[in-house]
Amino acid sequence: MTALIQDFYTAINSVEVTTSSTIFKLCLSMLLGCCVGVERKRKGQIAGIRTFALISMGATLAMLLSIYVPQEYLGLKNGDPGRIAAQVITGIGFLGAGAIIQMKGSVRGLTTAASIWMVATIGMAVGVGMYLVSLVATALILVVLLFIEIIERKVHVGWETRIIRIRVHGIVEDIEVYKNTLSGFHINLTNVFAEYDYERDITSLNLVVLVKSTTEFIKLFSALRKLGDTQSISLANQVSI
Numbered sequence: 001m002t003a004l005i006q007d008f009y010t011a012i013n014s015v016e017v018t019t020s021s022t023i024f025k026l027c028l029s030m031l032l033g034c035c036v037g038v039e040r041k042r043k044g045q046i047a048g049i050r051t052f053a054l055i056s057m058g059a060t061l062a063m064l065l066s067i068y069v070p071q072e073y074l075g076l077k078n079g080d081p082g083r084i085a086a087q088v089i090t091g092i093g094f095l096g097a098g099a100i101i102q103m104k105g106s107v108r109g110l111t112t113a114a115s116i117w118m119v120a121t122i123g124m125a126v127g128v129g130m131y132l133v134s135l136v137a138t139a140l141i142l143v144v145l146l147f148i149e150i151i152e153r154k155v156h157v158g159w160e161t162r163i164i165r166i167r168v169h170g171i172v173e174d175i176e177v178y179k180n181t182l183s184g185f186h187i188n189l190t191n192v193f194a195e196y197d198y199e200r201d202i203t204s205l206n207l208v209v210l211v212k213s214t215t216e217f218i219k220l221f222s223a224l225r226k227l228g229d230t231q232s233i234s235l236a237n238q239v240s241i
Contacts, residue, residue: 013129017068021129028124029060032138033119039145045112047099055095055116056123063127085124092120112153115141161190162235164207164220169229171196172203177227185220187211202231 012024033056034049041048066084096113118141127136166178175192182189191208221233
């Protein structure tokens with residue numbers, strides 16, 4: 001048994017590309033990709049378990065090919081892993097861009113795109129036999145995605161730009177009461193866009209604000225509604241005038 005383990009250890013750590021080392025590396029990269037994919041899918045992201053597993057395995061296989069081709073056809077024992085690997089780093093940006101969704105001026109998916117890039121790099125690390133580094137890198141990704149987010153929420157760091165649209169009956173010329181109400185909810189008002197419809201006696205306000213993810217918009221809207229003859233209130237990601 002000890003001899004078999006030793007042979008297996010030697011095979012998977014060989015600088016030459018063999019069938020046993022290739023299978024092991026592909027399986028390991030698949031598992032590491034799945035670990036990150038589970039977390040992303042849990043958050044409802046477009047890239048999930050299968051996507052991350054395939055990205056990781058693809059990067060590993062690309063690295064193995066980059067080593068194998070020079071070994072087999074040029075007689076170079078260590079190969080030239082930099083050629084195909086460099087193209088993987090460039091090409092993975094295409095998948096990362098696909099994970100970024102732009103919705104009405106709000107960009108989402110940056111974290112998933114960064115995770116895709118990182119998983120591809122981990123897959124290449126597995127391909128060259130950096131197993132411990134790959135495991136540690138995967139663990140650190142999960143720490144960032146899971147625990148750093150919890151810390152962010154607890155310490156209330158991070159602001160987001162939002163637009164509060166208010167439609168009021170009458171011509172609003174003083175927004176001081178709106179500023180005071182927003183301040184009461186710890187919301188920073190950065191800009192105001194107003195549209196006056198004198199014929200129908202209606203004012204449309206677009207309040208550009210900085211808010212935190214913990215902001216209670218239901219209570220905020222209830223407070224804003226009482227400031228005038230409010231017809232509608234909505235939350236948006238871009239100004240519409």
